[in-house]
Amino acid sequence: MKKIVFITLSLLLAVSFWNCEKDDICASGTPVTPRVIIEFYDAADPSVLKNVTNLGVIAPTFSEGKAFNNVSKIEVPLRTTADVTTLNFIQNGSDTNTTNDNVDEITFNYQRVDEYISRACGFKTLFYLNDTNPIELTVDGNNWIQSIEVLQPNIETENEVHVKIYF
Incomplete structure (x- = not known):
């Protein structure tokens, strides 16, 4: 009796795996x-990478953001449900003292294209920065960011730098 149960279970497992399609599992490297x-550069010497310290990045309507410290390159997400993302880049925003925060608001303007990956993985969104007004820096008279340069307007991978910020 045990032998019949074992053979039946083995057969069920074999059929289960045999019926499993490649698209049923989203691979971790997909x-x-x-x-x-975004890479940060020295505004006084634009060829020199410059580390940001105590940088906070947050959407204006969010209560929590991302903190970056002592890095010259960061990754930030764009909204997949709208063609505009506004983020506050807060100098001294990742420390506990809020009195020394300096907020610069940056707006990314883009078109979105949803690309099908597979049944298990679903879709990914690709972003294409607008030709005429890709990024807006709100000027408030106290900007710590001096200028912004778009290097690659097509945000299709994370293998290259898309934007340079000079401060």
């Missing part, structure tokens, strides 16, 4: 919706 890759 490309997903890319984030914007």
